Amino acid sequence: xxxxxxxxxxxxxxxxxxxxxxxxxxxxxxxxxxxxxxxxxxxxxxxxxxxxxxxxxxxxxxxxxxxxxxxxxxxxxxxxxxxxxxxxxxxxxxxxxxxxxxxxxxxxxxxxxxxxxxxxxxxxxxxxxx
Numbered sequence: 258x259x260x261x262x263x264x265x266x267x268x269x270x271x272x273x274x275x276x277x278x279x280x281x282x283x284x285x286x287x288x289x290x291x292x293x294x295x296x297x298x299x300x301x302x303x304x305x306x307x308x309x310x311x312x313x314x315x316x317x318x319x320x321x322x323x324x325x326x327x328x329x330x331x332x333x334x335x336x337x338x339x340x341x342x343x344x345x346x347x348x349x350x351x352x353x354x355x356x357x358x359x360x361x362x363x364x365x366x367x368x369x370x371x372x373x374x375x376x377x378x379x380x381x382x383x384x385x386x387x
Contacts, residue, residue, distance in 0.1 A: 283346040283353035286381045287371045291357065295338050299325040307374050307382035336362030351375040352384070 286305065293302040303321045312320070332338070344356035353373040360366050372384040 281379075281381065283348065283355045283373050283381050284343050286373055286383065287343050287346075287355040287357055290371065290383055291338070291341050291343075291359070294328055294332075297325070297329070299328065302383075305383050306385045307376060308385050335365060338362070346373075353381065 290302055290305055293299065293305070299321045300317075303317055303324060306320075338359050339362045340360040342358045344358075346353045346355040351374060353375070355371045355373065356368065357371060358366060358368045372386075373381045374384040375381055
């Protein structure tokens with residue numbers, strides 16, 4: 258659970274584009290994830306995560322609550338995400354790493370990376386590490 262919280266915190270700084278359609282590139286998934294954090298759409302963010310072992314609805318609800326608590330506290334301290342940029346991904350077979358930079362409302366910036374995995378059906382998802 259600690260790993261998921263740490264991963265969620267890292268992704269908080271990366272999430273962005275929580276729009277409707279399916280994201281079919283690593284860059285689009287990273288953008289959508291960051292937008293989910295900006296929009297406080299934590300359920301969609303958790304739905305974008307890949308788990309090696311399928312999670313129950315209850316487990317996903319608990320994870321969503323944990324992500325929300327962690328992200329809300331972080332965003333309050335940093336005064337939200339003012340802007341973000343997505344870098345060029347590194348893709349190796351079914352794994353991708355997408356660098357991104359967040360600019361917070363308080364002027365701080367953070368550079369980080371989002372790890373993604375391509376599922377059997379060809380969909381890119383956030384790698385939960387679990």
